Amino acid sequence: MSTSSTQPAAASPLVVRAAAPRTVPTPAPVAGLVWRPLTLADATALTALVGRVEDADEPPYRTSPDEVLEWLEGSWKDLARDTLGAVEPDGTLRAFGFAEVSPGDVSIIRAYLHGGVDPARRGQGIGRGLLHWLDARGRQLLVESGRDAPARLMTFLENDSEAERRLYAAGGFAPRRWYTTMRRDLATPSPQASLASGLRLVPWGEELDDAVRLAHNEAFADHWGSQPRTAEQWRSGRPAFAPGWSFAVLDDDAAEDGRPAVAGYLMSARFEHDWPVRGYTFGYVSQLGVRRPWRGRGVAVALLAAAMDAYRADGLEHAVLDVDTENPTGAHGLYARVGFEPTSGSVMYSIEI
Structure with missing residues (x-):
């Protein structure tokens, strides 16, 4: 379904x-x-605005105050230059925009663009003006990165967000990649999982965190559009992280830095504020990766089974995840085989540079 299966060429x-x-x-x-x-002092007003936008647009999630605060934090972000807000005389925030280039990007430089307009002020040209600003600032950030590689301006939109899709299409953006949200009923027993000899599943622990980050960077190196994550970026990207629902598979026969190698990992998130919106409780698989030498050895299924068991033990009804429909590891098919079913989807719109 992708209009392009390769990275943009740097001519x-x-x-x-x-x-x-x-x-x-x-x-x-x-x-x-x-x-x-925008500034850190706008966090409360921004959270309220995001709530009004999401209540009107009805995406299958709601953004928590901690997640909004995360948008404003990070040493690589310059709020004075990379954000914009539209404010009423009484201080009410009516529109917001963020442009950001990920600090770990190497082989493709990505400028993420994100914004929204209060439903009470739509139809007045605010969205068009904001998108023009985001486009311009995103291009500046690509150049300011100091890196010379293929690049893109990008945003993620829900499949049914017709107004936003028209807005970005009019701004020169095109649909580039599709993602599926999948759900698995935990009333059904977890899949049977058997790890190959030498592999063992362990609960997530702080001492594993950076090794898991490096494993993630390696595991996703062959995934479309993926780029390495710095240590700061890795730790700042998970305000709802649920360590008790997260696991790793270690290989005792393959030591790295004097410790067993991380063959695969699964990190979960607890988005309780989304439960009323979805109409059910769920644990969310936010990251699941298996390094290439360990693929085909039962690692992914063992991790998924452990997470499902943990969600069920805490009384949750479903497991939920998102997957790239063209994931090169065949993850979409794997999830279907262990009982996940599609519920909704999103699309990445971009300008390839």
């Missing part, structure tokens, strides 16, 4: 291809609104 230097403007013009004035950068 000329990124500084040329990105066509970044020297300055990013503030969107055109809209009656009663003042455009300004």
